Amino acid sequence: MRCLKYQVNNQFKDFLPDPGDFELIHENIPPIKQGEFLVKAKFISTDPYLRSFANRSSVPYEQFGFQVGRVVESKHPDYPATMNVVSHSGWRDYTVLNGDPDEIFNIKPYNAPVGNLPLSYAVGALGMPGMTAYLGLLEICRPEAGEVVCVSSAAGAVGSLVGQIAKLQGCTVIGFAGTDAKVDMLRNELKFDHAFNYKATKDVKGAIRSVTHGIDCYFDNVGGTLSAQVMECMNENGRVAVCGSISLYGKNSSPRKKPHLPASVTGVSFSFTQWNLEQQGAALAQLKTWIEQGKIQAKETIVKGFEGLPNTFIGMLRGDYVGKTVVKV
Known part of the structure; x- marks a missing residue:
């Protein structure tokens, strides 16, 4: 054949x-x-x-x-x-x-x-993106109830799950996406507390400061200028999970301005493959339960x-x- x-x-x-x-x-x-x-x-x-x-x-x-x-x-x-x-x-x-x-x-x-x-x-949601969202957020960022979680590319395969999982942990969630329609979806359907169109937001730091005292956990899917501005708003003892840098793919590696971070902030690049099959399976099982219960879309x-x-x-x-x-x- x-x-x-x-x-x-x-x-x-x-x-x-x-x-x-x-x-x-x-x-x-x-x-x-x-x-x-x-x-x-x-x-x-x-x-x-x-x-x-x-x-x-x-x-x-x-x-x-x-x-x-x-x-x-x-x-x-x-x-x-x-x-x-x-x-x-x-x-x-x-x-x-x-x-x-x-x-x-x-x-x-x-x-x-x-x-x-x-x-x-x-x-x-029950494959690689789901495992990435679940394990990256809960094992790298380890958000606690009452903390502020920010997600870039928040309307994408991984980011849309990260924000919803963070809400289930009792966190305030801020998402950045690239269109007004996606921002509306984040706010109205996925129940993000705040969402912004990064293409139409001239002052990212100002937007964040207008809704919160600062970011405790940042799940970074994009890298580049947006992430640098978000990280300028990190709180003491903040955690950054570096999942991807899509804004930099295919571009040269010229030096870029590094954000000013509190010394206590930790940043970790990761891949879902660093967790074993048992941990990956447990993540998918929990996501499946949440989807079946209507707690996650x-x-x-x-x-x-x-x-x-x-x-x-x-x-x-x-x-x-x-x-x-x-x-x-």
Whole structure:
């Protein structure tokens, strides 16, 4: 049989890739062998880390990424037919796997932990973004009731969960997003206490000071100028969880002004992979319970069409979508 996959042929010159950097390729798939299983992709993830990792790889390379699919044929006892499997198999509609870990995150394919919830959640709120939000906030920032938590890219896959989890901890939550519609969503649907459109806010520090005495925990998804201004508002003994620096991806590494921070503030860069499988599983189980109880909303945008994957990825980076952006195959 044949499958479709995307190959990256050019290094991305700018923050936003060019659709022409990607090539759609037909590939012949041989019959599966003993110990292998064939997965048909159902939802493919687009994430900011795909941009940050891109130019670390020499071209051409197959576009990596998370997907969730269904096992359609199996000769592996642990992956029976009809199982829904999450893997880091990349942008391809069919994949032959053998259960080994992937080369980037060292994660073995695993049964999608969604229960009766939408399968797309397996690459969103109940996948890597969910683990990142939960563990980064609760294990790195460790917010306490009554503290102030600030989140950048707050309407995205990770940030939208971070703010809601912080509210469940009894915190005051401030979010920054890139459009007025996203700000309204944060305030009215996700119940953030305060939200600002960073593109329309000339004085970020002034905006923060207008609603709070300062920031105790900052969950940083963007880096750059916005984060520098937020960190100027950190309180004594504040904690910063550095999840991503999307504003800097694809830009040169010229020196940037460092924010003035109290000496007691701690900042930690992290990846969800630093926690073991038991901790990751516990995080997903708690998130699933909160979603089922209606305490957390799993915001997502589903775009149909494998052929449109590059444009959807570019749109996600541009900020066109709300929550987790996934492509339905």
